[in-house]
Amino acid sequence: MTATIIDGKAFAAGLRQRIATAVTGIGGRGLVPGLAVVLVGSDPASEVYVGSKAKMTVEVGMRSFKHVLPADVPQADLIALVARLNADPEVDGILVQLPLPAGLDPDPVIAAIDPDKDVDGLTNTNAGRLANGRPGLVPCTPLGSMMLIRSVIPDLAGAEAVVVGRSNLVGKPIAQLLLAANATVTLAHSRTRDLAAVCRRADILVAAVGRPQMIGGDYVKPGAVVIDVGINRIPAPERGEGKTRLVGDVAFDEAAAVASAITPAPGGVGPMTIACLLANTLTAAHLRRGLEPPVV
Numbered sequence: 001m002t003a004t005i006i007d008g009k010a011f012a013a014g015l016r017q018r019i020a021t022a023v024t025g026i027g028g029r030g031l032v033p034g035l036a037v038v039l040v041g042s043d044p045a046s047e048v049y050v051g052s053k054a055k056m057t058v059e060v061g062m063r064s065f066k067h068v069l070p071a072d073v074p075q076a077d078l079i080a081l082v083a084r085l086n087a088d089p090e091v092d093g094i095l096v097q098l099p100l101p102a103g104l105d106p107d108p109v110i111a112a113i114d115p116d117k118d119v120d121g122l123t124n125t126n127a128g129r130l131a132n133g134r135p136g137l138v139p140c141t142p143l144g145s146m147m148l149i150r151s152v153i154p155d156l157a158g159a160e161a162v163v164v165g166r167s168n169l170v171g172k173p174i175a176q177l178l179l180a181a182n183a184t185v186t187l188a189h190s191r192t193r194d195l196a197a198v199c200r201r202a203d204i205l206v207a208a209v210g211r212p213q214m215i216g217g218d219y220v221k222p223g224a225v226v227i228d229v230g231i232n233r234i235p236a237p238e239r240g241e242g243k244t245r246l247v248g249d250v251a252f253d254e255a256a257a258v259a260s261a262i263t264p265a266p267g268g269v270g271p272m273t274i275a276c277l278l279a280n281t282l283t284a285a286h287l288r289r290g291l292e293p294p295v296v
């Protein structure tokens with residue numbers, strides 16, 4: 001079998017289009033959603049990433065607010081900025097770019113974000129809402145991964161899903177979403193015994209481990225759907241000295257020979273993450289005003 005490649009880049013572009021249409025629709029009622037991004041320090045990769053988020057925010061018709069703080073900003077000043085953004089009526093979504101520079105503790109910063117503006121879905125309140133099946137803001141990468149899964153398996157009831165990786169940002173929330181969709185979910189991790197055998201049970205295999213190309217073809221059940229959440233930069237000497245390239249957590253060619261559908265990395269889940277950040281900002285803009293969020 002040769003797998004269908006799930007084009008996350010194209011799906012994300014379509015999603016942003018639908019978000020733009022919804023933003024135009026509510027614009028007539030004087031509502032322009034706003035997303036504030038907080039970047040601490042000057043990591044070049046983060047700056048590129050924050051820049052592309054700002055560009056896409058404006059492209060869908062939303063307001064983008066960017067706050068850059070020095071790497072040595074006192075923790076209290078960062079929390080004070082979050083408090084100002086919480087109180088700012090023009091701001092519907094707040095994203096604090098992670099990881100923070102050494103010396104800053106992310107937990108109290110995240111805890112300071114108003115849960116109803118928490119477009120990353122990182123606060124304990126939103127994690128609890130997700131666990132309890134209540135409406136809330138869902139982390140972007142899990143949300144985008146689910147959209148890609150549903151594009152190939154609309155009805156997940158009874159499907160065997162295995163998620164590899166138990167982070168609060170990705171593994172745990174994806175497991176919650178799959179469970180809410182009536183899949184049978186196994187949450188595997190670095191201590192799982194005979195991981196390959198556990199993964200081979202999966203109709204839907206989600207790799208979120210952060211280890212380049214760790215999930216080989218022998219981890220994949222024939223006909224499975226494979227979602228690769230990993231984005232790892234590895235040396236690429238074949239491209240020249242000192243060059244690097246991005247690879248996922250899945251050994252793509254091997255897995256694609258066995259799976260029925262698979263996301264590439266890059267070009268799979270990554271672009272969905274940013275599109276879902278915009279979707280969450282649209283959702284937050286509605287929920288905060290007691291309006292029903294549009295389905296995009």
Ligand SMILES: Nc1nc(=O)c2c([nH]1)NC[C@@H]1CN(c3ccc(C(=O)N[C@@H](CCC(=O)O)C(=O)O)cc3)C=[N+]21
Pocket residue numbers: 049095096097098099120140231246265266267268269270271272273274
């Ligand atoms: N509070 C917070 N929320 C985040 O969601 C968050 C964060 N901090 N810190 C950094 C990570 C990283 N992240 C990515 C999202 C999309 C791509 C993406 O679109 N990647 C492209 C490739 C980009 C390239 O070529 O460099 C792709 O996969 O096709 C990458 C990385 C979100 N993050």
